[in-house]
Amino acid sequence: MPPPTDLLTRLHYLALVSRRMGGSPLLTATRKKLPGGGTEVTGYRDYAPGDDWRQIHWTWCARRDEILVKVFEGQADRNVYLLVDSSPSMGFGRPPKLRLARRIAAALGYVSLLNMDGLGVAAFAETLLADLPPVRHVSRFQRVLEFLDALQPAGSRTDLTRSAEALIRRFPRPGPVVVLSDLYDPGGFHRGLDLLRHAGYEPRLVYLVDPEDARTGLLGDLALVDGESQAVREVTVTERAARRYRSLVGEFQARIGRYCRRHAVAWVQFACDTAEDDVLPRVLGARRSAACGFAGALSRNETTSVTP
């Protein structure tokens, strides 16, 4: 089924505006030395597993019996990956966080395809649950939409580290990885992002939050059901514990911001109840405030993001 015309029209308009205003900060390419691609050979380095064998300097290998790969500089064809969190926690929120994640992923995917980037999409929870191999033309946007529409909360927990490892294995060609998630990873979100960074991928973050998580009104004797693991735990929520919970949530969100700023990871935070008409222009950089690097407060339910 073809995508809705109004959606395409709107995305196309936003993509054009975004391009005119400098593009989406989440998709901005980093000019750097690449083991493959580019237009100018600027050097050589040791071969590493996963490098494109087509970039091996065979002559040097023949002479010196060493395997080197050519290093190019400049814009090259690249793949953009959308790593969508489809763990059960993304099904919470009104509307569910996964719904907003799908919309943002669709917008980013459309812009990427419009920019002639390769677009790979993967859904993850405790690992990669599904993926869409990279496609490269806007005409394939229909497949992207179908893939995103098919995403439902699944899995038993969020494990960004394992998912990143799976992504790297599945899509060995580095490129910008836009992680759309609530980052409810008990093992820590930073490990997965660090793995992507260290593997040469450029992680960007769309952090989705449910305002109700930070405003819990739970109190008293409860049977808490973990939405991801479905584990049930009988607890007694005291006033002190509730305050501690709210403090932990706030600290978690602050830690995300500190991580992204420290490692120059572009990120943006949206509440799940943010209006879609407000989210997409900002994600795509179609607004001056967004084009300015998301430096300011985006909305009442949003925090700041940083461009690399």
Added chain:
Amino acid sequence: MSFTHPMALWLGLVAVPVVILYFLRVRLDHHTVATGMFWEQALAPERGRARWQRWRNKVSLAAQLVLVAAATLAAAGLQIPPPQLIVLILDNSATMNAADVPPTRLAAAKEFAGRLVEGLHSEDRMAVLTTGGIPAVVSSASDDAAGLQAAIESIPATHEPSQMAGALLAAQAIPVPPGLIGRIVVLSDACFADAAALSGEHGFEMVRFGTPAPNTAITRLAARRTLPDPRVCEVLVETRNYSPRSAESRLVVALDGRPIDTVNVSMPAEGRWQQVFRMTTAAGGLLAARLDPPDAYPADNEATVAVPPAPTLRIQHVEGVAGDSQASPLFRALAANPLVEILDPQAAEKPPDAGPSVSIRVFEGHVPETLPPGPVLVVDPTACDLWRVGEPVEDPTVARLAEDSPILAGVRMLDVYLDGARRLELASSPLPPGETPKGYPGVRALPFLWTADGTPLGYTIDRPQGRVVVLSGNLEQSNLAMQAALPILVANALDWLSGQPVRGTEKPADCVGGIADARGLDLRGPAELGVEPDAVIIPRPWPPAWLWPAGLALAILVAEWCLYQRRWMT
């Protein structure tokens, strides 16, 4: 433990829904959250109280059940201790008048009894008995505090010894209503007989007032008139020392405030002292004795007795022959009697209310034709309605006497020559015993003097209008006037005529004053008996017992709300 409103105990059924709600509440609500990782960290510090958390609901249920129980007890009007029937024996004997506990032991005991009444619970009863003299019930078992206070205030001080044994028996005879606990409380100074034994037998609670103290007392004050001279009184004073040491005092005896005698009294340890005083007073008065200085029990240091005036006879002497009546032997015999008052001879002609009444009329040498009513003494009679005068007696010498006649008591009349004596012919002479003369029913005449030939010379006549003594013969011509028997004879005649002793009898009536019973004067009860008043004081029922469970219920409610229920409010 008892309840004012037992029906309120049904409120305890509230515990049933409390238990039901408890089981409903322990079914925890399930709340699904996006992630449990924050809750894990938030609740990590709570793990230390995990053991308590397991018991918390049970403790909460227990607290609520205690709350329900406490509220039920409060609503039912819990009373601790249970209602009591207090039989209060208030000792108002003589020793309770001692002033070592100001103002007196009795006043202090009554004040303490008032505090006991104030401390009564609403369901308590109290009966009040006294033990001074004959045990008496001042107030039956009642819960009327005002009535009990009034009854206690009305208890008088007495000078009687305590009869505690009887009072205890009376107290034990008071029935104890069901549901009440009987209790006998004695307010006393323990100065009663067999105090230690009674305490062991009856098991009462005794609050002691006063401490053992030495005491000197006037144990007897008596006065009597002497036989020879009724104007003279003998006053007997007896004092006693209730102390292990000898005591020195000063005794002052006064009549109507006029000191009669003052002596120093030295009493040995546990001993007594007696002395008889003599005083002359015909008018009598209030005789008082006082021991100085006063001691712990000043009331027994004074004693009074009323000495009545000496009895006197008002005599009207009428002599038939004109002359100096006061020179007659009969008049002199009458005047010699200190208890005889001779009235004006003209008083007989005056109306009865014109002067003092006449006790005895004396006719000498002349008798009215009709003897006046009342006692009459006739000497040397003339004819009247009661007798006729006959021929003179040839030999008027007394030869025979009526030994049993009261007229002749202590008198020797044989060989007395009564010159001028005439035969007396009574209406029926001689009257046989029991025969009534015609026209004078009830008259009974007995001769008491005879001549040698058996002629009666004197009669005692008992008539309904009054007694009559008639003696034939002229005393001025008789040798009787020269003998000492005449005043005695006249005195005997006056005694018989008046029907009362005039000179005093062999056993004159004593006038006894002071403490009638010396047993109640010892202020040294067993020291080990009794407790201080505060030891048995009933605490004032405030706060009432029901207020404690009410307060407990409120405290549990607040604690339960603050620590548990409040967390459900969001």
